Amino acid sequence: MVFPALAARLRTFLLGYSGTSLATGLQVILLPWIAVSLMDLPALQLGWVQASVLLPNLVFLLFGGALADRFDSARVAALSCIGLALCHALLAIWLLERVPTLLLLLAYGVSLGVCTAFLQPARDNLVQRCARKPGDGAGKLSEARVQNTVTWMMLAQYGGQAVGMLLASRFDHWGAEPLLMIQVCTLGFAALFFFSMRHSGPTPQQVSQKLPSALLEGFAEVRNSRAILELVLLVGFNGLVHIGVFLVVLPLMADSYDRGASYYATLQIAFVVGTVIATVAMLRRGQGNQPGRGVLMCLLYSAALLIAISFGPTPFGLMLLCACWGAVAAASAGLGRAIVQLLAPEQVRSRIISIYQLSLFGSAAIGALAAGVISEFSAPLTTLLWAGIFSLVAFALAWYSGALRRLKFHGDMTSTPK
Secondary structure, eight states: OOOOSHHHHHHHHHHHHHHHHHHHHHHHHHHHHIIIIIIOOOOOHHHHHHOOOOOOOOOHHHHHHHHHHHHHHHHHHHHHHHHHHHHHHHHHHHHSSSSSOOHHHHOOOOOOHHHHHHHHHHHHHHHHHHHTTTTOOOOOOHHHHHHHHHHHHHHHHHHHHHHHHHHHHHHHOOOOOHHHHHHHHHHHHHHHHHHHTTTTOOOOOOOOOOOHHHHHHHHHHHHHHHHHHHHHHHHIIIIIIIIHHHHHHHHHHHHTTTTTHHHHHHHHHHHHHHHHHHHHHHHOOOOOOOHHHHHHHHHHHHHHHHHHHHOOOOHHHHHHHHHHHHHHHHHHHHHHHHHHHSSOGGOOOOOOOHHHHIIIIHHHHHHHHHHHHHHHHSSSSHHHHHHHHHHHHHHHEEEOOTTTTTTTOSSOOEEEEE
């Protein structure tokens, strides 16, 4: 059930979250299109540029999760937004006088990736803080309220990304510099919203563990829960195959239609429109008490969509398929993130979130590189076909394993199986 009126701190959180998502929506269009349009980079180098944003997750996401468990997540999120704003501002200043080199674009991507690695676990760790009502005690947080808050968070994410992509569609008319400055301003406001939450809710408990032990504790908790472990492996596959293909093959396909940055932005917007529709549907109908089964079905639907796109649809047909892909991706992400929020113990929640994000985006970096290599030596449509086939195999293995398929929530924060 949707909240009749959003609580003040939830509104503040959603405003901050949507601000960071708007900047991300601009970024996912600007970065590859600067590489393809302004610099005319080939597929392999485009793969490196896209991977440069994701590779820092392999190193810094775990540290970001440990930092958010040790300190106030709101402060960590605000400082990360400031770091991202500085990255965009420096690139905008450079573009005023010259075209960037490949090395500079890679450095820009790595800087964005480092800041994002600290932002993601801190930002997501604020979900439980926002889901609690002022009079709630430590043990009164219901599964339905957490799922509902996660769905609101996803709606803020996809709505913000859609606005950012609409702005990015003006790239051919405005150029990159004004769009980069929009990112700077938006991230500045997001930092203010997150910083204003620093006194909201309970502060994290100080821990005496050294950092290596703290990181290992997160992995131990993941290993002890079969459902979380299977989910982490599954999102790792999604990052490797689906996100990698999306980041590299989609801009190459858009470029082959010879319709400019506006068409590529339209494909991204179609994807986000699908995510918004799916998220609104989850707000109205809820996520159900078997989210693991839903995650598996989303993998099956993704496989079918990848195979359908590999047949080379018309420009309008590709837009429709991207919208369907977005709906499936939103449902999978919302269900998966709710599972993590509900099953992860509070004292290590940020670390488990960071492991979840590491599996997704770390493997996505490898997937982007692999998609770039494959697309360099074969047709992009062939890459899509193989991605769909591998997804069918992954679905069969995960369904046979059964940990996610049998996951079922009962009442307040309890589940089976462990």
